[in-house]
Amino acid sequence: MKKVFDKIAFSSGVYQTVFIFLFTFLYSCQKAEPKKHTIWFKEPAEYFEEALPLGNGRIGAMIYGGVEQDQILLNEGTLWSGKPVDPAMNPEAYKHLPAVREALFSENYELANQLIKKLQGSFSESYQPVGTLFFDFGKQGQISDYRRKLDLESAVSTVEYTTGQTQILRESFVSFPDQVMVVRFSAKGKVKLSFSVKTDSPLPHVVAVDEKRLTMTGNAPVHVVPSYWDSVHPVEFAEGQGMQFCLLAEVAVTDGQITQSDSLLQVDDASFAEFRVSVATSFNGFDKDPATEGKDEKALAVNYLIQTQQYSYDQLKERHIRDFQSYYNRVRIDLGESELDTLSTPERLMHFSNGGDDNDLAALYFQFGRYLLISSSRPGSIPANLQGIWNAHVRPIWSSNYTTNINVEMNYWPAEVCNLSEMHEPLIDFTANLAKTGEITAKTFYDCGGWCCHHNTDIWAMSNPVGDFGGGGANWANWNMAGVWISTHLWEHFAFTRDTVYLREKAWPLMKGAAQFCLDYMVPGKDGYLLTAPSTSPENKYLTDQGVVGGALYGATADYAMMRELFSSLIEAEKILEIDPEFSAQLSQAMRQFPPYKIGRKGNIREWYYDWEDEDPTHRHMSHLFGLYPGHTISLTETPELAEAAERTLLLRTNVGTGWSIAWKMSLWAHLKNPEMAYDCLKRLLNYVDIRKETGMNFTGGGAYANLFDAHPPFQIDGNFGGTAGIAEMLLQSGNGEIELLPALPQAWKTGRVSGLRARGGYTVDMEWENGSFKKAIVVPDHEGHFKVRVNEKLLELYGKRNELVVVRNM
Incomplete structure (x- = not known):
């Protein structure tokens, strides 16, 4: 252990700096020992929601673990x-915009909700499955001793069982360094492996078999209508489009005999067989x-396999695990001992859902969210979608x-705080694509500069209002603040990394474009404020005092929360970069003309410009609370009334x-320093949903x-990511120049x-922490300077050097 200078701060307010060797202290303060966090089952999966996910940001796989027949569902992110x-x-x-505004400012909301439909376009496209590998092992x-599991730390899925006196083991992983999926079957005992493998897809495809390789080629639809929209032809294909x-599945090595037919490979009399996919x-x-302008998909797939020929199975596995753990092992969490890891995961969920204690299940859920982010979002890939x-x-x-009115943003809430900053990059890179299409959307729909995005987007960076050219409800189809919300992620990445090169070259121009749209879009209102018109609050509807139900209005609270x-952030960025003081001044002037947050007659923050009711009083969206979280303009210390x-x-x-x-509410409660309500949300997130009964x-x-x-229901992965972020926010918060330790620690x-x-x-x-009280902390700065730590309601002024340890202890 190298010599380290240590700064120790006591939360009682006593502050002193000492220089010591940290051998003894660091041993007592060592990082939390890794717990063996696994998701495991006593039986094969029957449904997708029981299968185990693997992924490398590009290739996704769901492992079912059947005994006589098994299947692996495969996806490719693009x-x-x-x-x-x-x-x-x-x-x-854009020519219809004046009429919409005239109706709004005349308080004719029924007319405005009809006219706004002229400001709509097409729906997004849909993410597609590649297909499934089917393995038939026969009778x-x-x-006995069946066990199917996913080891989160190694990102390896295993299926183990005994047949007679023979032990069967199947291992699967999806490698990022080598961009292939690897599956290995082995048998120890008298029984040998004999099985066939074939592939199928719900998309048009052709299968060929050549010696030891299966090849499936096919094409995706030219258009898929959303599942919630009626259509005579919901899925359309066209030749050559x-x-x-x-998909290639190859028997890389086996000690058995390989034969083939027109559609499958057969492996017989093997003690082991390894597939590379x-x-x-x-x-x-x-x-x-x-x-017409695409890459050669077959050449790419073949090349991935060729590149793996230099490695044995053990080498591929070691390369995969080393890469995965370089991210996963950055964060350790221990929420208390548990004797329930002897129960399968569904058994633990049922136990917890019925009121039992299982703090380690919460830790498992936290790390599962981090696992999913590493597996579905890697630098160079496209962002994780609604299902990862x-x-x-x-x-x-x-x-x-x-879905850009909360869901894709929530996917990335855990990225920075949970030490996975690199996984944020796909969303950041994708934002640059949105800005390009969004410039045309801003011009053609609103006659504005800058760029904007609406309710949905897809791999093609679609940015227009959806609704099928007039069929969508204003409350969802016409929301136009997605560019603003997503752009806040650009600043968040800087806030955690302090990378000024990134801020200048990538974040600033994109953030500026999103803000420019807002400046051009707002118009003066009769109360003297700059108003967004038309405006909506994502997916919610108001009920006016006159009984009108609608989605379109002017000046929805959420717009200003996001714009603030x-x-x-842009004003702060300009101070750092000294790049455009005139634009910064424009932003400051505009903010002075924003309508303020307003408190309604029920004591709540008003969602609408007027103190109207919600059509649905318990609506799932809470966009008007954006300033509390994930934003920073509402807090207990700075704005107690709000x-x-x-x-x-x-x-x-x-x-x-x-x-x-529920995941969003968890973080909102955490920022209100209400640990028990936040924990109530976690309990609801971990409520067992049986897919066989749903x-x-x-x-x-x-x-x-x-x-x-995560069960919406149905499955949406944003709840997993939001849940992981929520646990992190209960343990650590930062912003407004402070780091707060254990701000919302529940009694459990x-x-x-x-x-x-x-x-x-x-x-x-x-x-x-111990017995519900903070014990000690180590803060390691990325750079030299002063910083503040709040613990036990006390604010400590500390100083640290780059990569040196600043220790905070309780007295």
Whole structure:
């Protein structure tokens, strides 16, 4: 251990600096020992929501683990329907804007809600499945000791069981360094492996077999209508059009005999067999037609396999695990001992759902969210969608697209605080694509500069209002603040990394473009404020005093919450970069003309410009609380009256909701320093939802399926990511120049520790607590300077040097 200078701060307010060797202290304060966090089952999966997910940001796989027949569902992140969008699809839409505004400012909301439909365009395209590998092992003897599991730390899935006196083991992983999936079957005992493998797809495809390799090629639809929209022809194919794909499954090595037919491979009399699976598409960028300008998907898939020939199975596995753990092992969490890890995951969920204690299940859920983010979002890939990268349907729920009024943003809430900053990059890079199409959308729909985006987008960076050119409800189809919300992620990435090169070259121009749209879009109102008109509050509807129900209005609170966040960040960025003081002054002037937050007659933060009722008083969206979280303009210390009104709003909305909605409320309660209400949300997120009993859509359900996938219901992955972020926000918060330790620690987590969390400003934080009280923490700055830590309601002024340890202890 190298010599380290240590600064120790005591939370009683006593502050002193000492120089010591940290051998003894660091041993006692070492990072939390890794717990063996696994998701496991006593039986094979029958449904998708019971299968185990693997992924490398591009290739996704769901492992079912059947005994006599097994299947592996495969996805490739770029396999989508459609082709590059025409952002000028409704070129004269902006001409209808004055009439909409006239109706709004005349308080004719019924008319405005009809006229706004002229400002709509097409729906997004849909994420597609590649297909499934099917393995037929034939009749098995008596089966015992079956166990199917996913080791989160190694990202390896295993299936183990005994047939007679023979032990069967199947291992699977998806490698990022080598861009292939690897599957290995082995048998120890008298019984040998004999099985066939074939592949199929719900998309048009052709299968060929050559010696030891299966090849499946096919194409995606040219258009898929969203699952919630009626259509005579919901899935359309056209010869020579659409995304092309190629799947290769090769027996890399075996001691058995390989034979083949027209459609399958057969392996007989083997003690082991290793498959390497490669997938690729013709995707060549959001603005390139994949059929006429696409990449050679077969050459790509073949090359991935060729590149692996230099490595043995053990080498591929070691390379995969080393890569995965370089991210996963940055954060450790221990929320208390548990004797329940002897129970399978669905058994633990049922136990917890019935009121039992299981703090380690919460820790498992936290790390599962981090696991999913590493597995579905890697630098160079496209962002994680509504289902990450795991989807079985040609016409999936909500198109498995990017829903931009909360869901794709929630996917990335854990990225920075949970020490996975690199996984944020796909969303940041994708934002640059949105800005390009969004410039045309801003011009053709609103006659504005800058760029904007609406309710949905897809791999083609679609930015227009949706609704099928007039069929969508204003409350969802016409929301136009997605560019503003997504742009706040650009600043968040800087806030945690302090990378000024990134801020200048990438974040600033994109953020500026989103803000420019807002400046051009707002118009003076009769009360003297700058108003967004038309405006909506995502998916919610108002009920006016005259009984009008609608979505379109002017000046929705959420618009200003998001714009305050973006404008303030840009003003701060300009101070750092000294790049455009005139634009910064414009932003400051505009913010002075924003309508303020207003408290309604029920003591709540008003969602609407006027003090109207909600059509649905417990609506799942809480966009008007954006300033509390994920924004920073409402807080207990800076705006106590607004914080109290936010609490009242949450109480009126209740903790009931869809999975992602509950996850959002969890972080909102954490920022109100209400640990028990936040923990109540966590309990709801971990409420066991049995897929075998569930039917239809449930907007007041929430919970977790047997494999811990978030149940909307149905499955949406944003709840997983939001839940992980929520646990982090209960343990650590940062902003407004402070790092706050254990701001919302629930009574259930009496003793625990966490290491590797990140704070804004560029700090890594380890903490321990005991009997519900803070014990000690280590803060490691990325740079030299002063910083503030709040613990036990005391604010400490500290100083640290780059990569040196600043220790905070309780007295």
